[in-house]
Amino acid sequence: MNLDAYLAVRRRAVDCALNRYLPKENVAPATIHKAMRYSLFAGGKRLRPILTLAAAEACGGKFAHALPLACAMECIHTYSLVHDDLPSMDNDDFRRGRPTCHKVFGNGIAILAGDALLTVAFEIAARAKPTRRYSMNDILREIAVAAGSRKLIAGQVADLEAEGKKVSREELRYIHENKTAAMITTSLRLGAMSANANEKQLRAITSFGRALGLAFQVIDDILDVTQTTEKLGKSAGKDLVAHKATYPAVIGLEASRAEARRLTSSARKAIADFDHRAEALRGLANFLLDREF
Amino acid sequence: MNLDAYLAVRRRAVDCALNRYLPKENVAPATIHKAMRYSLFAGGKRLRPILTLAAAEACGGKFAHALPLACAMECIHTYSLVHDDLPSMDNDDFRRGRPTCHKVFGNGIAILAGDALLTVAFEIAARAKPTRRYSMNDILREIAVAAGSRKLIAGQVADLEAEGKKVSREELRYIHENKTAAMITTSLRLGAMSANANEKQLRAITSFGRALGLAFQVIDDILDVTQTTEKLGKSAGKDLVAHKATYPAVIGLEASRAEARRLTSSARKAIADFDHRAEALRGLANFLLDREF
Numbered sequence: 210m211n212l213d214a215y216l217a218v219r220r221r222a223v224d225c226a227l228n229r230y231l232p233k234e235n236v237a238p239a240t241i242h243k244a245m246r247y248s249l250f251a252g253g254k255r256l257r258p259i260l261t262l263a264a265a266e267a268c269g270g271k272f273a274h275a276l277p278l279a280c281a282m283e284c285i286h287t288y289s290l291v292h293d294d295l296p297s298m299d300n301d302d303f304r305r306g307r308p309t310c311h312k313v314f315g316n317g318i319a320i321l322a323g324d325a326l327l328t329v330a331f332e333i334a335a336r337a338k339p340t341r342r343y344s345m346n347d348i349l350r351e352i353a354v355a356a357g358s359r360k361l362i363a364g365q366v367a368d369l370e371a372e373g374k375k376v377s378r379e380e381l382r383y384i385h386e387n388k389t390a391a392m393i394t395t396s397l398r399l400g401a402m403s404a405n406a407n408e409k410q411l412r413a414i415t416s417f418g419r420a421l422g423l424a425f426q427v428i429d430d431i432l433d434v435t436q437t438t439e440k441l442g443k444s445a446g447k448d449l450v451a452h453k454a455t456y457p458a459v460i461g462l463e464a465s466r467a468e469a470r471r472l473t474s475s476a477r478k479a480i481a482d483f484d485h486r487a488e489a490l491r492g493l494a495n496f497l498l499d500r501e502f
Numbered sequence: 503m504n505l506d507a508y509l510a511v512r513r514r515a516v517d518c519a520l521n522r523y524l525p526k527e528n529v530a531p532a533t534i535h536k537a538m539r540y541s542l543f544a545g546g547k548r549l550r551p552i553l554t555l556a557a558a559e560a561c562g563g564k565f566a567h568a569l570p571l572a573c574a575m576e577c578i579h580t581y582s583l584v585h586d587d588l589p590s591m592d593n594d595d596f597r598r599g600r601p602t603c604h605k606v607f608g609n610g611i612a613i614l615a616g617d618a619l620l621t622v623a624f625e626i627a628a629r630a631k632p633t634r635r636y637s638m639n640d641i642l643r644e645i646a647v648a649a650g651s652r653k654l655i656a657g658q659v660a661d662l663e664a665e666g667k668k669v670s671r672e673e674l675r676y677i678h679e680n681k682t683a684a685m686i687t688t689s690l691r692l693g694a695m696s697a698n699a700n701e702k703q704l705r706a707i708t709s710f711g712r713a714l715g716l717a718f719q720v721i722d723d724i725l726d727v728t729q730t731t732e733k734l735g736k737s738a739g740k741d742l743v744a745h746k747a748t749y750p751a752v753i754g755l756e757a758s759r760a761e762a763r764r765l766t767s768s769a770r771k772a773i774a775d776f777d778h779r780a781e782a783l784r785g786l787a788n789f790l791l792d793r794e795f
Contacts, residue, residue, distance in 0.1 A: 297609035316590035345638035
């Protein structure tokens with residue numbers, strides 16, 4: 210399959226849906242809707258929503274049923290970036306090659322824009338349809354737990370608390386599992402749930418997500434060390450300078466590459482029983498691994 | 503009816519449920535759960551959740567069905583206070599007589615604690631049961647819209663942008679309607695929805711909420727001018743000093759009092775057709791009006 214074309218089509222569909230779901234820039238108060246859209250339409254890869262759509266496809270579901278959940282996850286991802294970039298958090302001035310939200314709109318509006326993106330995610334999720342196996346309560350709980358204080362926010366807290374300290378491999382794994390892998394796993398699970406996946410399918414998609422999510426973060430850490438600022442669109446080597454917990458810093462570059470390969474292969478194995486409709490998921494796993502070697 | 507006893511019983515039930523719904527202080531990462539609980543259990547009056555419970559009662563619903571929605575609204579209310587108090591927003595050092603969340607835990611953790619309280623609200627809402635007339639999608643949308651960028655957050659943005667400027671009566675009403683009245687109205691509507699209220703009941707509860715929500719904020723503004731710091735638990739007169747938009751500043755103290763009385767009477771009229779089960783709602787409206795005259 211042509212993965213580039215696959216990704217481009219889905220990226221456009223997600224962008225188009227997000228544009229429909231979000232209040233327009235001129236809706237009052239315009240400042241907040243400008244700030245939300247500034248960060249949401251900043252050229253993101255839409256990886257998480259595409260994973261939702263691909264998981265739905267792998268389980269025989271309908272694109273339209275997965276789309277609101279896909280978009281909800283992208284809004285949550287963007288909110289977490291807006292808040293992470295704030296001066297009292299990671300203090301980043303650039304993101305995807307552009308000034309961060311608080312550099313453009315100020316800290317107060319950036320906090321509120323993050324809050325509003327998190328909230329609109331749930332408004333968008335309310336467009337989803339429950340299935341025979343999964344109620345709206347199940348879907349709502351799935352999203353709120355992944356974005357909550359024991360997953361996404363737990364990872365961010367552990368990351369904040371690890372700054373400037375020597376971090377063990379286990380602590381690093383905890384950060385990555387919660388800050389990145391949990392949201393990727395839930396993006397995939399929501400796609401499966403929207404497709405009324407059976408228990409075995411959902412279990413396989415969950416294992417795929419855990420391995421892929423960790424692989425993704427290991428690769429992100431490697432990229433930060435090996436690539437230039439221009440290519441990344443954010444300050445390269447910044448994590449090392451800030452003594453942030455990264456895989457290359459903790460286990461070295463070569464061991465990190467081996468770990469990324471191992472995790473990717475383990476992700477692919479988890480969905481070995483799926484038919485051709487899982488080709489996109491398999492391709493995505495390879496694509497993420499290849500993007501920096 | 504003995505309103506003090508009524509309020510005390512419900513306040514305890516809400517506190518107890520919140521304690522059950524929230525991760526314990528020692529759940530990892532402990533910092534975030536300590537910060538969430540510090541702000542959530544700071545002696546709040548639990549007005550919004552009590553309104554949810556009272557609206558459910560007025561519509562003949564069950565206490566247990568309204569309780570998760572009541573608690574979800576209190577979490578959202580607390581998150582909004584935590585973020586409002588931040589240095590880049592209202593910059594408040596005290597709230598309910600105690601140092602604010604960011605004074606105790608730092609700005610980074612306070613932002614995350616607010617995020618986590620907003621997120622856990624939706625996790626708690628997932629415990630609610632849909633009724634014949636209201637699906638979980640309806641309930642979810644109701645909460646997300648009230649807390650979103652066209653209501654709660656819109657009010658906060660307008661409030662931020664009004665600071666130091668001369669504000670008209672219409673602009674002030676916009677801030678109050680969105681920042682305060684929308685959340686109070688939705689707290690009441692959720693109670694009615696959990697009770698499977700019919701269209702007429704829901705409409706009456708909505709009108710009650712809009713009038714009561716505005717009355718509440720007018721009275722809050724009056725209190726800020728007329729009461730001492732000790733009694734309020736926050737810095738009295740602070741709104742005037744910061745040239746914040748308040749009713750006494752815009753229309754004067756006596757006209758504000760008349761407006762509060764007018765709104766309270768209009769709230770009571772909206773639910774005139776309800777039977778004795780709405781006694782608590784009627785009592786609450788008077789209680790809010792009386793607390794400062």
